[in-house]
Amino acid sequence: MADRNGSILFSPHRPKAIIRLLDSSTFEVTLHSRLSVEDVLGLIAEKFEISNLDSRFFALSINDEVGNFHWLDSSLILKDLAAASANPHGNLILSHHVRFFVEGISEVQSASTAKFYFLEVQNQFIRHELICNFDDYHELAAILVALFAPDCQEETIREAISRVLINSHPSYILLKSDGEEVEKRIYERFLNCRRMPQGTAIMRFLKIAERSESYGYRMYELLNDDGDKCLVSIGSNGVYVYKRSRNMNVITPFMAFQWRYIDNLYYRENKFSIEIRPPKRDSKNEDNRIDDDTLVNDRQLFEAFSHPTTQVITTIRRNHQQQFRPLIYNFTCSSSLLCRTVWSSAIAQHQFFLDQKALKRVRPLLRLSHFVISTSTTHNGRYDNESS
CATH class of the missing domain: 1.20.80 (Acyl-CoA Binding Protein)
Known part of the structure; x- marks a missing residue:
């Protein structure tokens, strides 16, 4: 696939995958029967000297005519993808993007x-x-x-x-x-x-x-239960929903679903649904409760999102003596493909959230282990969110 100088070799008779990079350059590779998305990501990481740990932030996507990112699974064989496309004998056009964003x-x-x-x-x-x-x-x-x-x-x-x-x-x-x-x-x-x-x-x-609440988020235009257009924004901290004004192209924050309150994500055909587990509250704080289906919205949420100490809660049930019943929010997508993309994006971002949380728990242990070693040397000596 590559010569000793690192240049990618091409066959004039085989279709190619042409990957558009963020710096406006392209990366081309000849398709063969075993070439996967993971292989191409590895070649790009090698070319740009991206470390193994950082390589998990990147992915390949197909971008549709309205700019939606349809992410490709790392195990997908690109030749199979090309064969299933509208032009099976032509070149495959893909994009290379940052998919997952760390906090800092x-x-x-x-x-x-x-x-x-x-x-x-x-x-x-x-x-x-x-x-x-x-x-x-x-x-x-x-x-x-x-x-x-x-x-x-x-x-x-x-x-x-x-x-x-x-x-x-x-x-x-x-x-x-x-x-x-x-x-x-x-x-x-x-x-x-x-x-x-x-x-x-x-x-x-x-x-x-990084101070923006939409930093690293991908927005998808869907319809809410009322049939109104909204933007569902998916990222490492959860799912945000924005309203779009009818008269001006202005979007305002409307709902925020943090991962720890999301019990389930599912889709069927063109319907994407979010099942919310209302957070429990101490009965001593009953006076601070808000009624069912009360939403943090509009400008207050816009200002609150940007504050580092803000914890946004969407809906809370009043009756704490009974088991909380889930709240379900439904959205309609323009196609089943977009619906699956939104669902799989949310699943992947939630998994990244869990991985980052686990990594933060490990890092202090690694630092402690390093300290102990140094000291010893000195002295010779269906989708269910249960884990978030």
Whole structure:
């Protein structure tokens, strides 16, 4: 598959898998009978010197016409996927993305991983899917201008912003101030970061982005029980649901389901369902309870999400003397394929959440073991969420 110099070899008679990378380059490999998604991910990791521990953050996907990410299982044989496609003898077009996001960029091991994280979050920011407060928005935009248009002047800031942010500013930002005011704020922050080294600017960008409740989340447009469009956002902390306004392209947080309150996730044909276990409360705190089906929503949730101490709870039942009955929220997908994608994405993100939680428990033990060794040397001596 590869020569001694690391170049991928191709057969002129065989179809290829063309993988689009986040840096706009492509990675091509000839399809053969045993080539799996895992094999290709390994080749990309080797090329970009991504460590074994970091390689678990990445995945291959097929992106549909509206930008949905349909993730491919690591064991999938690509030749089988090509044979089942509309053009079985043509090239297979795939995308390489960060699928799983750690809480802080300092947890990754490879510089290449940090770079791919940055490119992924930059795309999320440009697509208006990184929801942040106004100050953070201005700062993030200013850093991108500093990275990609460092010679920008005050009179050219609008042109620079349009090059960096191809979709202009999100509607929720323009609700509070006009375009000129936003440009002014961005330029003021640009002056403070224009001399920042590239690596420092990238790390600063990611640190700010991590404060967003939608950091590293994938959004899928579905219909709720009322038949209204909503965005179901899936990530490592749970499932968030956003409302989309009818008159303006503004999304506002509506419901938040953290993994520890999700009992079950299931789908059938075009229906995706979330089964919620209302959290138990001490009877002494009965006065602090809220009624059935009361939701944390709208602007209060938008502000609360960003605060590091906030614990968002969606619904709580009043009667603590009886066993809590699950609450079920149903969503309709545009196709059975999208429904399975949403379901499998939620399952995978929950598993990543559990893996990260287990890893955090192990790390202190590893540090303690290292301390003991050092000291000894010095002195010679259906899906059910039960585990979250």
